[in-house]
Amino acid sequence: MSDTGFGLGFGFGGVLQSALEAFGPLCVGIDPHDFLLDEWGLPSSAAGVREFGLKAVDAAAGRAGIVKPQVAFFERFGSAGYAALEEVLAAARSAGLITIADAKRGDIDTSLAGYAEAWLTPGAPLEADAVTINPFQGVGSLASAMEYATANGKGMFVLAATSNPEAARLQSARVQQANTTSSGSDQASLAIPTVSRAIIDDVSAFNAGRVGEGPVGSIGVVIGATIDFAALGVDVHTAHSPALPVLAPGFGHQGALGTDVRRLFGSLAPYTLVSESRSLLQAGPRGLATAIDARAAELRAALV
Numbered sequence: 001m002s003d004t005g006f007g008l009g010f011g012f013g014g015v016l017q018s019a020l021e022a023f024g025p026l027c028v029g030i031d032p033h034d035f036l037l038d039e040w041g042l043p044s045s046a047a048g049v050r051e052f053g054l055k056a057v058d059a060a061a062g063r064a065g066i067v068k069p070q071v072a073f074f075e076r077f078g079s080a081g082y083a084a085l086e087e088v089l090a091a092a093r094s095a096g097l098i099t100i101a102d103a104k105r106g107d108i109d110t111s112l113a114g115y116a117e118a119w120l121t122p123g124a125p126l127e128a129d130a131v132t133i134n135p136f137q138g139v140g141s142l143a144s145a146m147e148y149a150t151a152n153g154k155g156m157f158v159l160a161a162t163s164n165p166e167a168a169r170l171q172s173a174r175v176q177q178a179n180t181t182s183s184g185s186d187q188a189s190l191a192i193p194t195v196s197r198a199i200i201d202d203v204s205a206f207n208a209g210r211v212g213e214g215p216v217g218s219i220g221v222v223i224g225a226t227i228d229f230a231a232l233g234v235d236v237h238t239a240h241s242p243a244l245p246v247l248a249p250g251f252g253h254q255g256a257l258g259t260d261v262r263r264l265f266g267s268l269a270p271y272t273l274v275s276e277s278r279s280l281l282q283a284g285p286r287g288l289a290t291a292i293d294a295r296a297a298e299l300r301a302a303l304v
Protein backbone atom coordinates (compact mmCIF):
# COMPACT_ATOMS: atom_id res chain seq x y z
CA MET A 1 0.00 0.00 0.00
CA SER A 2 1.06 3.56 -0.53
CA ASP A 3 2.82 5.35 2.32
CA THR A 4 2.15 8.79 0.87
CA GLY A 5 0.09 9.81 3.88
CA PHE A 6 -2.89 10.58 1.64
CA GLY A 7 -4.90 7.75 3.14
CA LEU A 8 -5.16 4.09 2.29
CA GLY A 9 -8.86 3.74 1.56
CA PHE A 10 -9.78 2.67 -1.98
CA GLY A 11 -6.21 2.10 -3.15
CA PHE A 12 -4.39 4.36 -5.58
CA GLY A 13 -7.61 6.05 -6.77
CA GLY A 14 -8.38 7.07 -3.18
CA VAL A 15 -4.84 8.31 -2.61
CA LEU A 16 -5.03 10.35 -5.78
CA GLN A 17 -8.38 11.83 -4.78
CA SER A 18 -6.97 12.98 -1.43
CA ALA A 19 -3.92 14.54 -3.10
CA LEU A 20 -6.08 16.38 -5.62
CA GLU A 21 -8.26 17.73 -2.81
CA ALA A 22 -5.24 18.86 -0.81
CA PHE A 23 -3.07 20.35 -3.57
CA GLY A 24 -4.99 20.54 -6.84
CA PRO A 25 -4.04 18.91 -10.15
CA LEU A 26 -0.41 19.91 -10.65
CA CYS A 27 1.96 17.04 -11.37
CA VAL A 28 5.58 18.17 -11.35
CA GLY A 29 7.64 16.38 -13.98
CA ILE A 30 11.22 15.57 -13.04
CA ASP A 31 12.99 15.54 -16.41
CA PRO A 32 16.72 16.17 -16.07
CA HIS A 33 17.41 17.13 -19.69
CA ASP A 34 21.04 18.04 -20.37
CA PHE A 35 20.15 21.68 -21.04
CA LEU A 36 18.44 21.87 -17.64
CA LEU A 37 21.32 20.16 -15.84
CA ASP A 38 23.54 22.79 -17.41
CA GLU A 39 21.25 25.65 -16.34
CA TRP A 40 21.12 24.20 -12.83
CA GLY A 41 24.95 24.03 -12.70
CA LEU A 42 24.95 20.24 -12.54
CA PRO A 43 26.95 17.69 -14.54
CA SER A 44 25.38 15.39 -17.12
CA SER A 45 25.99 12.27 -15.03
CA ALA A 46 24.25 9.99 -12.57
CA ALA A 47 25.36 12.33 -9.76
CA GLY A 48 23.86 15.25 -11.67
CA VAL A 49 20.45 13.65 -12.23
CA ARG A 50 20.42 12.49 -8.61
CA GLU A 51 20.98 16.01 -7.28
CA PHE A 52 18.53 17.48 -9.79
CA GLY A 53 15.85 14.96 -8.78
CA LEU A 54 16.37 15.47 -5.05
CA LYS A 55 16.20 19.27 -5.41
CA ALA A 56 13.02 18.97 -7.49
CA VAL A 57 11.49 16.75 -4.80
CA ASP A 58 12.41 19.29 -2.10
CA ALA A 59 10.78 22.08 -4.10
CA ALA A 60 7.61 20.06 -4.81
CA ALA A 61 7.10 18.74 -1.27
CA GLY A 62 4.23 20.53 0.45
CA ARG A 63 3.43 22.54 -2.71
CA ALA A 64 2.15 19.89 -5.12
CA GLY A 65 0.75 16.42 -4.50
CA ILE A 66 2.34 14.50 -7.34
CA VAL A 67 5.71 14.15 -9.07
CA LYS A 68 6.52 12.28 -12.27
CA PRO A 69 10.17 11.38 -12.79
CA GLN A 70 10.95 10.68 -16.47
CA VAL A 71 12.80 7.37 -16.26
CA ALA A 72 14.61 7.85 -19.60
CA PHE A 73 16.79 10.65 -18.25
CA PHE A 74 18.01 8.42 -15.41
CA GLU A 75 18.28 5.23 -17.49
CA ARG A 76 20.86 6.79 -19.83
CA PHE A 77 23.43 6.47 -17.01
CA GLY A 78 22.84 2.73 -16.58
CA SER A 79 22.96 1.18 -13.13
CA ALA A 80 24.24 4.42 -11.54
CA GLY A 81 21.29 6.27 -13.10
CA TYR A 82 18.89 3.69 -11.71
CA ALA A 83 20.48 4.03 -8.27
CA ALA A 84 19.88 7.79 -8.54
CA LEU A 85 16.26 7.20 -9.54
CA GLU A 86 15.76 4.84 -6.59
CA GLU A 87 16.90 7.63 -4.26
CA VAL A 88 14.70 10.22 -5.92
CA LEU A 89 11.62 7.97 -5.76
CA ALA A 90 12.29 7.10 -2.11
CA ALA A 91 12.82 10.77 -1.18
CA ALA A 92 9.58 11.76 -2.94
CA ARG A 93 7.59 9.04 -1.23
CA SER A 94 9.06 9.95 2.20
CA ALA A 95 8.13 13.58 1.53
CA GLY A 96 4.51 12.46 1.09
CA LEU A 97 4.44 12.96 -2.68
CA ILE A 98 2.63 10.59 -5.01
CA THR A 99 5.16 9.21 -7.47
CA ILE A 100 4.37 8.32 -11.07
CA ALA A 101 7.33 6.62 -12.76
CA ASP A 102 7.10 7.64 -16.41
CA ALA A 103 8.62 4.42 -17.75
CA LYS A 104 6.08 3.57 -20.50
CA ARG A 105 6.45 -0.17 -20.11
CA GLY A 106 4.57 -2.72 -22.22
CA ASP A 107 4.96 -6.37 -23.30
CA ILE A 108 3.18 -9.70 -23.36
CA ASP A 109 1.47 -10.33 -20.03
CA THR A 110 4.13 -12.58 -18.47
CA SER A 111 6.94 -10.11 -19.17
CA LEU A 112 4.83 -7.13 -18.20
CA ALA A 113 4.36 -8.87 -14.85
CA GLY A 114 8.11 -8.38 -14.31
CA TYR A 115 7.77 -4.64 -14.96
CA ALA A 116 4.79 -4.42 -12.61
CA GLU A 117 6.81 -6.20 -9.93
CA ALA A 118 9.75 -3.83 -10.48
CA TRP A 119 7.78 -0.59 -10.18
CA LEU A 120 4.71 -1.46 -8.13
CA THR A 121 5.82 -3.80 -5.36
CA PRO A 122 5.83 -2.28 -1.89
CA GLY A 123 9.41 -2.23 -0.66
CA ALA A 124 10.94 -2.80 -4.12
CA PRO A 125 14.02 -0.68 -4.93
CA LEU A 126 12.16 1.24 -7.66
CA GLU A 127 8.82 1.39 -5.85
CA ALA A 128 6.52 4.07 -7.24
CA ASP A 129 2.82 4.69 -6.64
CA ALA A 130 2.01 4.34 -10.32
CA VAL A 131 3.76 3.68 -13.61
CA THR A 132 2.97 4.67 -17.19
CA ILE A 133 2.16 1.76 -19.50
CA ASN A 134 2.25 1.37 -23.29
CA PRO A 135 -0.70 -0.77 -24.50
CA PHE A 136 0.57 -1.40 -28.05
CA GLN A 137 0.37 -5.17 -27.43
CA GLY A 138 -3.28 -4.87 -26.53
CA VAL A 139 -5.08 -3.73 -23.40
CA GLY A 140 -5.79 -7.44 -22.75
CA SER A 141 -2.04 -7.94 -22.21
CA LEU A 142 -2.26 -5.54 -19.27
CA ALA A 143 -4.92 -7.44 -17.31
CA SER A 144 -2.63 -9.30 -14.89
CA ALA A 145 -0.48 -6.21 -14.32
CA MET A 146 -3.59 -4.12 -13.61
CA GLU A 147 -4.70 -6.76 -11.09
CA TYR A 148 -1.23 -6.74 -9.54
CA ALA A 149 -1.21 -2.96 -9.29
CA THR A 150 -4.61 -2.70 -7.65
CA ALA A 151 -3.94 -5.62 -5.30
CA ASN A 152 -0.92 -3.65 -4.03
CA GLY A 153 -2.75 -0.33 -3.69
CA LYS A 154 -0.89 0.96 -6.77
CA GLY A 155 -1.94 2.56 -10.04
CA MET A 156 -1.12 2.65 -13.72
CA PHE A 157 -1.60 5.26 -16.44
CA VAL A 158 -2.15 3.64 -19.83
CA LEU A 159 -1.18 5.66 -22.93
CA ALA A 160 -4.40 6.39 -24.84
CA ALA A 161 -4.08 9.69 -26.71
CA THR A 162 -0.55 10.99 -26.42
CA SER A 163 0.50 14.62 -26.67
CA ASN A 164 3.02 14.23 -29.54
CA PRO A 165 1.62 15.16 -32.97
CA GLU A 166 3.05 12.06 -34.70
CA ALA A 167 0.77 9.82 -32.64
CA ALA A 168 -2.54 10.94 -34.14
CA ARG A 169 -2.28 8.86 -37.33
CA LEU A 170 -2.08 5.64 -35.35
CA GLN A 171 -4.26 6.58 -32.40
CA SER A 172 -7.13 8.00 -34.47
CA ALA A 173 -7.35 4.77 -36.52
CA ARG A 174 -10.52 2.73 -36.03
CA VAL A 175 -10.34 -0.63 -34.30
CA GLN A 176 -12.09 -3.62 -35.87
CA GLN A 177 -14.62 -4.45 -33.23
CA ALA A 178 -17.50 -2.13 -32.55
CA ASN A 179 -18.15 -1.03 -28.99
CA THR A 180 -21.87 -1.51 -29.53
CA THR A 181 -23.60 -4.22 -31.50
CA SER A 182 -25.99 -3.54 -34.32
CA SER A 183 -29.25 -5.25 -35.00
CA GLY A 184 -29.40 -7.18 -38.23
CA SER A 185 -27.24 -5.86 -41.03
CA ASP A 186 -27.52 -2.22 -40.11
CA GLN A 187 -23.81 -1.48 -40.37
CA ALA A 188 -24.44 2.25 -40.17
CA SER A 189 -25.40 1.91 -36.52
CA LEU A 190 -22.08 0.36 -35.59
CA ALA A 191 -19.99 2.68 -33.47
CA ILE A 192 -16.43 1.83 -34.42
CA PRO A 193 -14.18 3.44 -31.83
CA THR A 194 -10.77 4.93 -32.46
CA VAL A 195 -7.73 3.25 -30.92
CA SER A 196 -7.66 6.01 -28.27
CA ARG A 197 -11.34 5.61 -27.48
CA ALA A 198 -11.09 1.82 -27.31
CA ILE A 199 -8.19 2.04 -24.83
CA ILE A 200 -10.06 4.54 -22.66
CA ASP A 201 -13.20 2.37 -22.70
CA ASP A 202 -11.24 -0.79 -21.84
CA VAL A 203 -9.45 0.88 -18.91
CA SER A 204 -12.69 2.35 -17.64
CA ALA A 205 -14.35 -1.09 -17.89
CA PHE A 206 -11.52 -2.60 -15.83
CA ASN A 207 -12.11 -0.04 -13.05
CA ALA A 208 -15.88 -0.56 -13.21
CA GLY A 209 -15.47 -4.33 -12.91
CA ARG A 210 -13.42 -4.21 -9.74
CA VAL A 211 -15.24 -5.15 -6.57
CA GLY A 212 -14.67 -2.65 -3.78
CA GLU A 213 -13.28 0.11 -6.01
CA GLY A 214 -13.98 3.56 -4.57
CA PRO A 215 -15.33 6.61 -6.38
CA VAL A 216 -12.04 7.07 -8.28
CA GLY A 217 -10.50 4.27 -10.31
CA SER A 218 -6.94 3.10 -9.70
CA ILE A 219 -6.08 2.63 -13.36
CA GLY A 220 -5.96 5.81 -15.42
CA VAL A 221 -5.11 6.86 -18.93
CA VAL A 222 -2.71 9.31 -20.55
CA ILE A 223 -4.46 11.94 -22.66
CA GLY A 224 -2.34 14.80 -23.96
CA ALA A 225 -3.67 18.33 -23.58
CA THR A 226 -2.48 19.11 -27.12
CA ILE A 227 -4.60 16.52 -28.96
CA ASP A 228 -7.54 17.01 -31.30
CA PHE A 229 -10.14 15.46 -29.01
CA ALA A 230 -12.76 15.00 -31.75
CA ALA A 231 -10.37 13.41 -34.28
CA LEU A 232 -9.16 10.96 -31.65
CA GLY A 233 -12.70 10.20 -30.51
CA VAL A 234 -11.95 11.20 -26.92
CA ASP A 235 -15.29 11.85 -25.25
CA VAL A 236 -15.09 14.53 -22.54
CA HIS A 237 -18.87 14.77 -22.02
CA THR A 238 -19.69 11.41 -20.49
CA ALA A 239 -18.71 10.75 -16.88
CA HIS A 240 -17.04 7.46 -15.94
CA SER A 241 -17.98 5.42 -12.90
CA PRO A 242 -15.72 5.10 -11.03
CA ALA A 243 -14.07 8.34 -12.14
CA LEU A 244 -11.22 7.84 -14.61
CA PRO A 245 -7.89 9.43 -13.60
CA VAL A 246 -6.16 11.16 -16.50
CA LEU A 247 -2.47 12.00 -16.67
CA ALA A 248 -2.28 14.96 -19.04
CA PRO A 249 1.08 16.02 -20.44
CA GLY A 250 1.25 18.74 -23.08
CA PHE A 251 0.78 21.69 -20.75
CA GLY A 252 3.50 24.32 -20.48
CA HIS A 253 6.40 23.72 -22.86
CA GLN A 254 4.26 21.78 -25.38
CA GLY A 255 1.81 24.65 -25.61
CA ALA A 256 -1.42 23.89 -23.74
CA LEU A 257 -2.48 26.31 -21.01
CA GLY A 258 -3.24 24.97 -17.56
CA THR A 259 -6.05 27.47 -17.24
CA ASP A 260 -7.81 25.62 -20.10
CA VAL A 261 -7.97 22.31 -18.25
CA ARG A 262 -11.73 22.44 -17.68
CA ARG A 263 -12.49 23.54 -21.25
CA LEU A 264 -10.28 20.81 -22.70
CA PHE A 265 -11.09 17.90 -20.42
CA GLY A 266 -14.74 18.60 -19.55
CA SER A 267 -16.20 15.78 -17.44
CA LEU A 268 -12.69 14.33 -17.01
CA ALA A 269 -11.27 17.58 -15.59
CA PRO A 270 -11.83 16.87 -11.86
CA TYR A 271 -9.45 13.89 -12.05
CA THR A 272 -7.02 15.23 -14.66
CA LEU A 273 -3.42 15.64 -13.52
CA VAL A 274 -1.82 18.64 -15.20
CA SER A 275 1.72 17.49 -15.93
CA GLU A 276 4.43 20.05 -16.56
CA SER A 277 8.16 19.46 -16.64
CA ARG A 278 10.36 21.92 -18.60
CA SER A 279 8.10 24.95 -18.06
CA LEU A 280 8.59 24.59 -14.27
CA LEU A 281 12.12 23.18 -14.16
CA GLN A 282 13.53 26.05 -16.21
CA ALA A 283 12.91 28.27 -13.17
CA GLY A 284 16.14 26.77 -11.83
CA PRO A 285 16.89 25.28 -8.42
CA ARG A 286 16.33 28.58 -6.63
CA GLY A 287 13.14 29.55 -8.47
CA LEU A 288 11.45 26.16 -8.72
CA ALA A 289 9.54 26.27 -5.42
CA THR A 290 8.08 29.67 -6.29
CA ALA A 291 7.19 28.49 -9.81
CA ILE A 292 5.42 25.41 -8.41
CA ASP A 293 3.52 27.52 -5.86
CA ALA A 294 2.38 29.91 -8.57
CA ARG A 295 1.29 27.22 -11.05
CA ALA A 296 -0.44 25.14 -8.35
CA ALA A 297 -2.44 28.20 -7.25
CA GLU A 298 -3.30 29.10 -10.86
CA LEU A 299 -4.60 25.59 -11.54
CA ARG A 300 -6.64 25.42 -8.35
CA ALA A 301 -8.24 28.73 -9.30
CA ALA A 302 -8.97 27.45 -12.82
CA LEU A 303 -10.91 24.52 -11.40
CA VAL A 304 -13.09 26.43 -8.90
Ligand SMILES: O=c1ccn([C@@H]2O[C@H](COP(=O)(O)O)[C@@H](O)[C@H]2O)c(=O)[nH]1
Nearest residue numbers: 070162163164224249253254276277278
Ligand atom coordinates in the same frame (compact mmCIF):
# COMPACT_ATOMS: atom_id res chain seq x y z
O1 LIG B 1 1.77 11.76 -24.31
C1 LIG B 1 2.76 11.98 -23.60
C2 LIG B 1 3.17 11.10 -22.62
C3 LIG B 1 4.22 11.44 -21.82
N1 LIG B 1 4.88 12.62 -21.99
C4 LIG B 1 5.98 12.93 -21.06
O2 LIG B 1 5.60 14.03 -20.25
C5 LIG B 1 6.71 14.92 -20.08
C6 LIG B 1 6.40 16.24 -20.75
O3 LIG B 1 7.43 17.16 -20.53
P1 LIG B 1 7.26 18.73 -20.81
O4 LIG B 1 8.61 19.29 -20.54
O5 LIG B 1 6.21 19.26 -19.83
O6 LIG B 1 6.84 18.88 -22.21
C7 LIG B 1 7.91 14.20 -20.68
O7 LIG B 1 8.52 13.44 -19.66
C8 LIG B 1 7.29 13.28 -21.72
O8 LIG B 1 8.06 12.15 -21.97
C9 LIG B 1 4.47 13.48 -22.96
O9 LIG B 1 5.03 14.58 -23.15
N2 LIG B 1 3.41 13.13 -23.75
